[in-house]
Amino acid sequence: MSNVIAKRMLGIKPSPILSITDRANRSKAKGLQCCVMSAGEPDFDTPEHIKQAAITAINNGKNKYTAVSGTQELKEAIVNKFERDNGLVYKLDQICVTVGAKQALYNLFMSTINDGDEVIISAPYWASYIDMIAIAGGKSVIIECKQKNDFKLLPALLEEKITNKTKWLVINSPSNPTGAVYTYNDLKDIAQVLLKYPHVNIVTDDIYEHIIYDDQKFFNIAQVESKLYKRVFIINGASKAYSMTGWRIGYIAGKNDVIDAVSTIQSQSTSNPNSIAQAATVAALNGSHDFLKERVDIFRRRRDMVIGQLQEIPGLSIFVPNGAFYLFISCNDLMGRRTKKGKLIENDLDFGEYLLDDYLVAVVPGIAFGMQNFIRISYAASEEQLSYGCDQITKACKSLYE
Missing domain, CATH: 3.40.640.10 (Type I PLP-dependent aspartate aminotransferase-like (Major domain))
Incomplete structure (x- = not known):
């Protein structure tokens, strides 16, 4: 590291969430159909x-x-x-x-x-x-x-x-x-x-x-x-x-x-x-908060839809949340498997890279939140986008070999 940079920066890293989302958005800018399920912001417009x-x-x-x-x-x-x-x-x-x-x-x-x-x-x-x-x-x-x-x-x-x-x-x-x-x-x-x-x-x-x-x-x-x-x-x-x-x-x-x-x-x-x-x-x-009920109902419906699509996938264990707009999903049972290209999935970072590189789905590895072998999915996106992303995750998991 340059002598100009303070020592306090040695242990500080850029936000992994923003880094992953930025990488996914660059893929979209190239014309690729990338599904971003990593962003932590509502997709609704400001009232x-x-x-x-x-x-x-x-x-x-x-x-x-x-x-x-x-x-x-x-x-x-x-x-x-x-x-x-x-x-x-x-x-x-x-x-x-x-x-x-x-x-x-x-x-x-x-x-x-x-x-x-x-x-x-x-x-x-x-x-x-x-x-x-x-x-x-x-x-x-x-x-x-x-x-x-x-x-x-x-x-x-x-x-x-x-x-x-x-x-x-x-x-x-x-x-x-x-x-x-x-x-x-x-x-x-x-x-x-x-x-x-x-x-x-x-x-x-x-x-x-x-x-x-x-x-x-x-x-x-x-x-x-x-x-x-x-x-x-x-x-x-x-x-x-x-x-x-x-x-x-x-x-x-x-x-x-x-x-x-x-x-x-x-x-x-x-x-x-x-x-x-x-x-x-x-x-x-x-001002009026009437819009909140409708938006929370939409989030709940999206949550249930994503869980419905992913809960049958062997190797994933989904925690059902009561708030926010995230799913925290254990992928621990997928560790030790290999992709079609022969890459060994050793941890959640490997799994996240596999999803993004091979199936163009951006999720956040659990290690970013202090828990290894989990992924975080944001369902703050359209149902069409979420359904496509879930299909891609399903294909990705089913394509892993013991």
């Missing part, structure tokens, strides 16, 4: 009333810098959202608006983690957590969560990993990549452990809050156990529920001194989030 709010903001000259932590109008909308949707009360100085939910999490870790501080993460996990913690000088403590336990963190396993160096626990529900949803009782049991250790703070990644199925209800641990309120920091944003991935608006809520530190970090990086996107997000949070 019309949100787009119109942005147009109005442009026409009204809202094109200048805003406060670093976001406009008062948007922070008020976020405060109202928390009270309306979650029964949680925050003040304006407990909110910071960021350039996407990813920046909210990055700013939080950068402003709170000292060298050697430990952060407990349950695997499978969203790929960026680990690298963000490493950049901040922290140590990720991984707890592997089994499929037989719905990929959820068990309280006993959590307690085993807590030390005097533990600063954060990360909770992601609904989960990326599994779609697992923590119930009220799940979170209550975890809360009982955390109450014993007042030095442990909790960050909850709630970005998939509104994409939930099968009569499940969303709960945040601060709702479930009010005694943890001052130790809980909530990450959310506009990307998933409102199909606003490119608008890049996220936010964080929590204790005001930490939020002030988060804002200070932001003041020396991006400064304020995009002013027009902030105005659009006000309309998203305050």
